[in-house]
Amino acid sequence: MSVTAHAHVEDHSDDHGHHHKETFVTKYIFSQDHKMISKQYLITGLIMGFIGIMMSLLFRMQLAWPGEAFPIFEAILGKWAPGGVMDADVYLALVTIHGTIMVFFVLTAGLSGTFSNLLIPLQIGARDMASGFLNMVSYWLFFLSSVIMVISLFVEAGPAAAGWTVYPPLSALPMAQPGSGMGMTLWLVAMAIFIASSLLGSLNYIVTVINLRTKGMSMTRLPLTIWAFFVTAIIGVISFPVLLSAALLLIMDRSFGTSFFLSDIFIQGEVLHYQGGSPVLYEHLFWFLGHPEVYIVILPAMGMVSEIMAVNSRKPIFGYRAMIASILAIAFLSTIVWGHHMFISGMNPFLGSVFTFTTLLIAIPSAVKAFNWITTLWKGNLQLNPGMLFSIGMVSTFISGGLTGIILGDSTLDINVHDTYFVVAHFHLVMGISALYGLFAGVYHWFPKMFGKMMNKNLGYVHFWITAVCSYGVFFPMHFVGMAGVPRRYYENTAFPMFDDLTDIQVLMTVFALIAAGAQLIFAFNFIRSIFYGNKAVQNPWKSTSLEWTTPVEHIHGNWPGAIPEVHRWPYDYSKTDDNGEYIIPGQDYVPQTMPLYEGEEELQH
Amino acid sequence: MTPLLTIVVLVLVAIAIWQMTKIFELSQIRASNSQVASETDNKYNGYLMFAFLIFLYGITIFSFWKYSKVLLPEAASEHGGGYDSLMALSFVIIFIVQTLTQFLLHYFAYKYRGDRERKALFYADNDRLEFIWTIIPVIVLAGLILWGLYAWTNIMDINDEDDPLTIELYAQQFNWTARYAGNDNVLGDANVRMIDIDNANILGLDNADPNAADDIIVKELHLPVGRKVNFKMRSQDVLHSAYMPHFRAQMNCVPGMITQFSFTPTITTAEMRQNPDVVDKVKRINGIRAEKAAQGLDNSDPWEFDYILLCNKICGKSHYNMQMKIIVETEEEYNAWIASQQTFGKSMASAQ
Numbered sequence: 001m002s003v004t005a006h007a008h009v010e011d012h013s014d015d016h017g018h019h020h021k022e023t024f025v026t027k028y029i030f031s032q033d034h035k036m037i038s039k040q041y042l043i044t045g046l047i048m049g050f051i052g053i054m055m056s057l058l059f060r061m062q063l064a065w066p067g068e069a070f071p072i073f074e075a076i077l078g079k080w081a082p083g084g085v086m087d088a089d090v091y092l093a094l095v096t097i098h099g100t101i102m103v104f105f106v107l108t109a110g111l112s113g114t115f116s117n118l119l120i121p122l123q124i125g126a127r128d129m130a131s132g133f134l135n136m137v138s139y140w141l142f143f144l145s146s147v148i149m150v151i152s153l154f155v156e157a158g159p160a161a162a163g164w165t166v167y168p169p170l171s172a173l174p175m176a177q178p179g180s181g182m183g184m185t186l187w188l189v190a191m192a193i194f195i196a197s198s199l200l201g202s203l204n205y206i207v208t209v210i211n212l213r214t215k216g217m218s219m220t221r222l223p224l225t226i227w228a229f230f231v232t233a234i235i236g237v238i239s240f241p242v243l244l245s246a247a248l249l250l251i252m253d254r255s256f257g258t259s260f261f262l263s264d265i266f267i268q269g270e271v272l273h274y275q276g277g278s279p280v281l282y283e284h285l286f287w288f289l290g291h292p293e294v295y296i297v298i299l300p301a302m303g304m305v306s307e308i309m310a311v312n313s314r315k316p317i318f319g320y321r322a323m324i325a326s327i328l329a330i331a332f333l334s335t336i337v338w339g340h341h342m343f344i345s346g347m348n349p350f351l352g353s354v355f356t357f358t359t360l361l362i363a364i365p366s367a368v369k370a371f372n373w374i375t376t377l378w379k380g381n382l383q384l385n386p387g388m389l390f391s392i393g394m395v396s397t398f399i400s401g402g403l404t405g406i407i408l409g410d411s412t413l414d415i416n417v418h419d420t421y422f423v424v425a426h427f428h429l430v431m432g433i434s435a436l437y438g439l440f441a442g443v444y445h446w447f448p449k450m451f452g453k454m455m456n457k458n459l460g461y462v463h464f465w466i467t468a469v470c471s472y473g474v475f476f477p478m479h480f481v482g483m484a485g486v487p488r489r490y491y492e493n494t495a496f497p498m499f500d501d502l503t504d505i506q507v508l509m510t511v512f513a514l515i516a517a518g519a520q521l522i523f524a525f526n527f528i529r530s531i532f533y534g535n536k537a538v539q540n541p542w543k544s545t546s547l548e549w550t551t552p553v554e555h556i557h558g559n560w561p562g563a564i565p566e567v568h569r570w571p572y573d574y575s576k577t578d579d580n581g582e583y584i585i586p587g588q589d590y591v592p593q594t595m596p597l598y599e600g601e602e603e604l605q606h
Numbered sequence: 607m608t609p610l611l612t613i614v615v616l617v618l619v620a621i622a623i624w625q626m627t628k629i630f631e632l633s634q635i636r637a638s639n640s641q642v643a644s645e646t647d648n649k650y651n652g653y654l655m656f657a658f659l660i661f662l663y664g665i666t667i668f669s670f671w672k673y674s675k676v677l678l679p680e681a682a683s684e685h686g687g688g689y690d691s692l693m694a695l696s697f698v699i700i701f702i703v704q705t706l707t708q709f710l711l712h713y714f715a716y717k718y719r720g721d722r723e724r725k726a727l728f729y730a731d732n733d734r735l736e737f738i739w740t741i742i743p744v745i746v747l748a749g750l751i752l753w754g755l756y757a758w759t760n761i762m763d764i765n766d767e768d769d770p771l772t773i774e775l776y777a778q779q780f781n782w783t784a785r786y787a788g789n790d791n792v793l794g795d796a797n798v799r800m801i802d803i804d805n806a807n808i809l810g811l812d813n814a815d816p817n818a819a820d821d822i823i824v825k826e827l828h829l830p831v832g833r834k835v836n837f838k839m840r841s842q843d844v845l846h847s848a849y850m851p852h853f854r855a856q857m858n859c860v861p862g863m864i865t866q867f868s869f870t871p872t873i874t875t876a877e878m879r880q881n882p883d884v885v886d887k888v889k890r891i892n893g894i895r896a897e898k899a900a901q902g903l904d905n906s907d908p909w910e911f912d913y914i915l916l917c918n919k920i921c922g923k924s925h926y927n928m929q930m931k932i933i934v935e936t937e938e939e940y941n942a943w944i945a946s947q948q949t950f951g952k953s954m955a956s957a958q
Contacts, residue, residue: 067904088923088924092922092923092925162920163920167845167919167920168844169843169844169845169861170844170845170920170921170922173843176779176843176844176922177922177923262861262862263861263862263863264797264798264799264842264862265798265842265843265861265862266798266799266801266810266842266843267779267842267843269803271798271799271801276862277862278860278862278863279845279860279861279862280860280863313718313726314720314726315727315728315729316728316729316730317730318729318730318731318732319730319731319732319736320730320731321731344847344856344857344858345858345860346839346857346858346860346863346865349758349759349762352758352762353755353758353759356751356754356755356758357751357755360747360750360751361747363743364740364743364744364747367739367740367743368736368739368740370707371735371736371739372736373711374707374711374714375729375735377711377718378714378718378727378729379718379726379727379729380714380718380726380727381718381720381721381724381725381726382648382652382718382719382720383642383643383648383720384643384647384648384651384652384655384715384719384720385642385643385647388643389651392655392711392712392715395711396662396708396711396712399703399707399708399711400704400708403700403703403704404700406696406699406700406747406750407693407696407697407700410692410696410751410754410758411754411755411758412692412754412755412757412758412761413689413692413693413696413754415689415761415854415855415856416678416689416851416854416855416856418847418856418918419847419849419918419919420918454641454642455641456641457641457642457643458629459626459629461647461651462622462625462626462629465654466622468658469658469661472661472662472665473665476665476666476669477665477669477673479669480669480673480674480676480677481676483677483678484676484677484678485678485849485852485916487916487918489920489926490925490926491925492926493926494904495926495927495929496914496916496929497891497895497905497909498887498891498909498914500891500894500895500905500909501675501887501890501891501894502676503894505673505676511614511615511618514615514619515615515618515619515622518618518619518623519622521623522626525626534641535640535641541640541641541642542642572730574726574728575725575726575727575728577728589725589726
């Protein structure tokens with residue numbers, strides 16, 4: 001395999017010097033260059049993230065001050081906030097689209113799409129992705145799907161409002177709620193296109209990692225980022241098609257009168273013809289993707305955090321092989337735990353037992369990862385760059401959020417906290433905030449590689465510390481709201497006097513949320529400003545060993561001006577010393593992957 | 607209160623922006639700045655990491671001190687006690703792990719903050735350590751899994767032992783209806799296709815089924831204390847979830863199928879109202895409501911504690927207000943109440 005692959009790579013390197021002149025369109029719009037595509041993913045993802053976060057602010061304000069009139073509601077929501085008071089239908093639409101956008105458009109495409117594209121070729125030593133064309137198609141399908149999702153916000157009856165899981169029958173019956181009309185159709189179309197985009201991207205990542213590694217880059221010399229992207233792509237290929245089937249069957253139920261998910265329905269004074277379908281079937285299909293999806297979101301963040309932490313600790317990542325093993329274990333287990341979302345869905349309770357077992361198993365590789373990250377910090381020489389701070393923050397929120405998974409994954413304990421704010425707090429910490437931290441860490445760390453400029457570190461520090469405090473401020477007290485029995489997706493809690501004494505917690509959380517969102521403006525400002533006016537980056541600003549920092553700062557098609565570098569060691573030779581306690585390279589605490597082993601030097605980990 | 611908080615938020619945002627621009631200006635002075643963390647950055651961020659650890663512990667303590675009182679009162683069902691113990695044990699484990707790991711993470715981040723003199727330790731692997739922190743979660747989780755599965759199997763084992771009361775919970779947008787099985791304790795057949803609103807057959811009972819005649823359809827759930835209740839759930843339109851938090855009970859209601867849940871209520875509503883936690887909570891909430899009444903706001907009537915059934919699966923516009931009162935009472939009170947209700951057969955006869 002490797003012989004032909006390298007031969008191909010060599011060929012490619014020969015012709016790169018005299019490629020065609022790029023036009024504006026081929027360079028910035030329909031680009032097939034992985035670096036440009038990664039920027040396109042990032043910027044599209046960030047714009048979608050802006051929309052998603054804005055929505056969360058609107059409904060958080062409604063939760064803290066229920067029924068209160070805010071001019072901003074009327075300004076943004078128009079007819080759905082008559083007199084500035086948010087309507088109950090649009091509240092559900094906001095939580096639905098917030099969830100959809102954040103999970104799929106920001107944390108799947110914006111995170112994995114951006115960094116898989118940027119880092120896979122650069123870190124494995126390839127000129128580009130295996131198929132630049134498919135890569136381009138993948139981005140443009142994602143863009144199209146984003147556009148359709150945004151358009152769905154403007155349809156007459158409102159966007160999809162059945163929760164981001166769009167369980168039928170609510171999502172299937174236009175008479176059940178206004179959001180299940182045209183808005184829902186567009187939601188399904190957007191998601192179908194999104195899945196196609198994700199599949200094209202994932203297949204490309206898998207093929208690239210398997211075939212285009214440079215000479216010497218064995219699988220056990222790959223940075224953990226690549227391992228994470230690779231495994232993420234595999235679980236994406238396994239699980240996304242199942243969501244496509246769910247979406248297609250739902251489209252048929254909605255538009256062609258089939259009964260896959262519907263049966264025995266009497267609504268608005270009439271009996272519908274549906275017979276024999278089961279909403280539980282939809283739940284199975286949805287969560288067969290839905291659960292791997294949360295790992296699709298978090299694994300790339302984990303990979304990037306591992307890499308950034310090692311670089312900034314000036315230490316090898318602790319337990320490299322255990323880290324790979326736990327990525328593989330998490331990926332495998334992630335495909336057999338979906339039923340823990342359905343303990344009380346009416347499925348056979350015996351299945352609940354099985355899923356409890358597999359779910360709690362997943363805590364083991366997660367715990368191994370957390371301990372390995374902590375040990376990586378131990379006796380390091382921590383360079384507290386913004387990327388490093390976000391990495392440490394990610395480990396912190398991953399632990400805090402992950403621990404409550406022990407409660408939710410236990411079918412017994414799930415009974416009383418299922419679908420309450422306890423769940424909302426859990427998954428926001430463990431996959432929402434953690435993955436966002438991974439995204440921010442990645443942006444701060446690889447910004448010099450993407451744009452050839454440095455981001456302002458002081459603004460980065462302000463951004464991190466405000467965000468870190470506020471995200472705990474929002475989601476830590478939220479556990480108590482859930483334990484008090486408050487269901488999620490309630491437009492207001494005033495219908496239940498027993499929840500009256502929770503209003504001050506809601507206000508506290510909303511205030512934190514507003515401040516946190518304000519801090520993201522600092523990031524946006526820093527990001528845009530640094531692209532144009534940032535300090536020019538040097539080739540290897542973080543003194544990193546991995547291959548991407550051996551490319552010139554200016555982007556060239558094909559990544560390396562000369563031959564592709566050969567790799568001689570794993571990417572974590574930080575602060576490695578010889579027998580006398582001196583660094584391998586005098587005066588330099590890292591050894592690049594391209595440096596051959598010295599005589600008598602032991603190569604660890606292989 | 608609200609305008610004040612809005613102002614506070616705006617002020618904080620303004621301060622953040624002001625600080626941001628100030629820092630930005632400062633950073634401009636040193637234009638040669640490489641934007642890589644300097645000694646000073648490492649020092650201050652290291653200190654901040656330690657401060658953040660204190661913040662984490664602080665917010666934990668604050669939340670427990672301030673918000674423990676909002677949690678649900680003691681479980682009012684037989685299996686609820688075991689549920690609460692398992693929950694408590696899980697929380698103890700969680701807090702031990704959380705306290706330790708967050709300490710190590712942030713303390714290391716503080717202790718080993720970068721310094722020009724410092725040399726990091728090349729420490730790539732230690733099989734024994736990794737074995738230890740694999741095996742400890744394995745053992746702890748095995749214990750939790752076993753206890754959890756034991757409890758789950760018991761809760762979900764719905765049978766007809768001990769003469770359970772059979773009740774149907776019927777969900778629709780956006781209200782609940784309950785159907786008691788009557789003297790024969792067998793629910794009559796029902797299907798949405800037999801719903802006849804004009805003739806008051808709102809649950810679609812089968813007129814021809816003799817078991818249906820003595821069924822009793824009500825809008826308020828009365829349960830005799832100490833007697834097992836087998837709930838059969840149905841929904842006529844979309845997914846709903848019958849959530850009875852005080853009894854640690856929940857089950858989805860799925861159109862096209864009958865789901866079930868079973869529990870034995872152990873505390874009557876009257877007894878629960880005497881529970882010190884509940885007394886406190888009612889007092890606190892009535893304080894809030896009195897304040898609202900003084901300002902002429904809605905939702906300000908005094909409140910008396912009641913068990914409640916909530917909808918906990920998104921079901922449409924009024925999902926947030928889909929509820930039914932549950933009253934747990936003594937056997938005698940229950941018998942008196944049920945005797946005063948009209949059976950389905952009678953209401954059909956009177957409708958014709």
